[in-house]
Amino acid sequence: MPKVLIVDDAAFMRLNLKNILKDDFEVAGEAENGKEAVELYQELNPDIVTMDITMPVMDGLEAIKAIQDIDPDAQIVVCSAMGQQKIVIQAIEMGAKDFIVKPFKKDRVMESLKKLL
16 A cells, blocks of 8 residues: 655644545655654655645745655645645645645545556
8 A cells, every 4th residue: 555644734634634545545654844744754755745835843845845855756745725826836846746725625635646656
């Protein structure tokens, strides 16, 4: 089963994603900020990272850059609320492979992650 690292500062969003992914993916770890995400990425070596943008300590854009520096082939999917198109475009330009809009819809999440495998 492909391993996923879920990164979001909201525990209920992480839980929501875990519930969506549980049948097809192994949730290898969870981080509530970008700094934790970078550390866990190195430790867990996940196949895919779901990355929130707005977080304390280190935001998603900084974390994407740091993870890309470690692994240029990292499979990162940005998770954002509506109205953050400019930031999402920035994230894609920095190397994110796709984006999912919150609130999550199971079909869209699965489509996005499965095409990265």
